[in-house]
Amino acid sequence: MIKRQWKAFQAGFSLVELAVVIAILGVVALGISQFLPEVRQLFSNDTDQVRLDKAESAIKGFVLSHHRLPCPDTNDDGEENCAPTNVVGKLPYSSLGLASPVTSVSGQPIKYAIYHNSSEGLDLSEDADIYTPQYPNEFDADFSGVDYEATAPSGISNITQPTATSVANGLDFCWGLKSAATSTENANYLHLNDDGDLVHQAYVLVSPGNRNIDFQGLNSDTSANPVEFESANRNKVIAHGYDDWVRGVGFYELSSELNCPALLAEVNTATRQAQVQYETLSLAQYRYHYRVMLEQIAQSNKAQAEFSLAMAIINGVITTGQNATAIAAGAESFGVAVATLAIPAAASSALAIYAIAEAGIGLDEANAELLVAQEKLLEAEAAYVDAYDEYDASLRYAESLNLKGW
Ligand SMILES: [Ca+2]
Ligand SMILES: [Ca+2]
Numbered sequence: 018m019i020k021r022q023w024k025a026f027q028a029g030f031s032l033v034e035l036a037v038v039i040a041i042l043g044v045v046a047l048g049i050s051q052f053l054p055e056v057r058q059l060f061s062n063d064t065d066q067v068r069l070d071k072a073e074s075a076i077k078g079f080v081l082s083h084h085r086l087p088c089p090d091t092n093d094d095g096e097e098n099c100a101p102t103n104v105v106g107k108l109p110y111s112s113l114g115l116a117s118p119v120t121s122v123s124g125q126p127i128k129y130a131i132y133h134n135s136s137e138g139l140d141l142s143e144d145a146d147i148y149t150p151q152y153p154n155e156f157d158a159d160f161s162g163v164d165y166e167a168t169a170p171s172g173i174s175n176i177t178q179p180t181a182t183s184v185a186n187g188l189d190f191c192w193g194l195k196s197a198a199t200s201t202e203n204a205n206y207l208h209l210n211d212d213g214d215l216v217h218q219a220y221v222l223v224s225p226g227n228r229n230i231d232f233q234g235l236n237s238d239t240s241a242n243p244v245e246f247e248s249a250n251r252n253k254v255i256a257h258g259y260d261d262w263v264r265g266v267g268f269y270e271l272s273s274e275l276n277c278p279a280l281l282a283e284v285n286t287a288t289r290q291a292q293v294q295y296e297t298l299s300l301a302q303y304r305y306h307y308r309v310m311l312e313q314i315a316q317s318n319k320a321q322a323e324f325s326l327a328m329a330i331i332n333g334v335i336t337t338g339q340n341a342t343a344i345a346a347g348a349e350s351f352g353v354a355v356a357t358l359a360i361p362a363a364a365s366s367a368l369a370i371y372a373i374a375e376a377g378i379g380l381d382e383a384n385a386e387l388l389v390a391q392e393k394l395l396e397a398e399a400a401y402v403d404a405y406d407e408y409d410a411s412l413r414y415a416e417s418l419n420l421k422g423w
């Protein structure tokens with residue numbers, strides 16, 4: 018009896034249990050079917066995020082070869098459409114060198130938007146020359162700092178600022194990112210809305226998702242501000258079916274990926290070094306001209322000493338009443354170093370001999386001073402030429418970095 022009752026209980030429980038299980042399975046199946054695209058993607062290598070990664074790599078490749086962002090495709094032919102007003106469109110897959118459009122897993126096109134700041138003329142899709150290093154001023158070989166005429170030593174001439182400045186390359190794009198990063202916040206330019214905070218982006222990619230294949234919320238085509246997009250962090254599950262994927266790439270992030278800080282720093286360092294060499298050269302040039310002046314003064318002092326000596330000899334001759342031959346002999350000595358000068362016998366007066374000796378000593382001293390001045394002038398000239406060559410080399414190096422770009 019007890020056994021039969023137990024069996025009946027067992028059979029009854031199984032039916033109830035079965036019904037409950039079926040009901041639960043039905044609810045679960047209904048729930049799962051809603052999230053089926055996400056569930057499928059969990060087990061697949063081909064997800065919207067992977068596709069956005071692919072788009073991002075293609076954009077980076079384009080930037081490296083074109084020094085600008087690709088423009089959006091606004092007429093669905095895969096080619097970019099560049100105009101200042103074209104800031105939102107589709108990814109220009111063909112211009113990026115891709116064979117087919119980049120879509121979401123369910124086949125919807127990816128939306129692509131770029132930063133364009135009209136108030137500061139900052140268009141990251143424009144290959145413009147907006148960066149030129151701060152080169153030193155032109156070096157003027159015609160020095161006028163010391164009031165003495167002097168021609169520049171051989172090999173020294175004017176060094177003009179590099180003329181090939183209008184070159185647009187990676188440095189200009191890096192500079193554009195830097196300028197954009199420091200620009201004033203403005204809702205008219207591409208940004209994400211992160212819980213009310215406006216976060217500017219260099220470019221934004223949006224996949225509409227696979228459960229609700231529309232662009233939703235701020236990503237919607239009918240959104241009031243077409244350059245405003247949802248934050249990449251917006252919760253997908255609890256936000257009423259929102260399933261878009263937003264990939265925003267900020268100025269600093271892109272700048273860092275392209276190695277911009279190091280590139281700009283390298284050019285800045287080279288330009289600063291050229292500035293230092295320019296200052297050194299200017300100082301060397303001043304010293305050279307100063308030494309030219311001192312050498313000319315020493316030459317003039319020597320001429321004066323020679324003249325004084327000649328006059329002392331002539332005076333001595335006249336004092337002792339000698340004839341014209343003796344005077345000529347004295348005059349002949351004009352310009353001859355005192356060591357080789359014989360005091361004329363005619364200069365017999367003690368006063369005259371003393372004056373001639375004094376003048377001779379003066380000439381000796383003037384000659385010695387001239388030798389020192391000439392030696393120092395040679396040193397100053399060598400230093401000037403060295404500084405000139407070093408400045409020229411440092412300027413060429415800075416110029417070569419500017420021309421190279423990345
Ligand atoms: Ca197009
Ligand atoms: Ca440039």
Ligand SMILES: [Ca+2]
Pocket residue numbers: 225226227229230231232233259260261
């Ligand atoms: Ca969606």
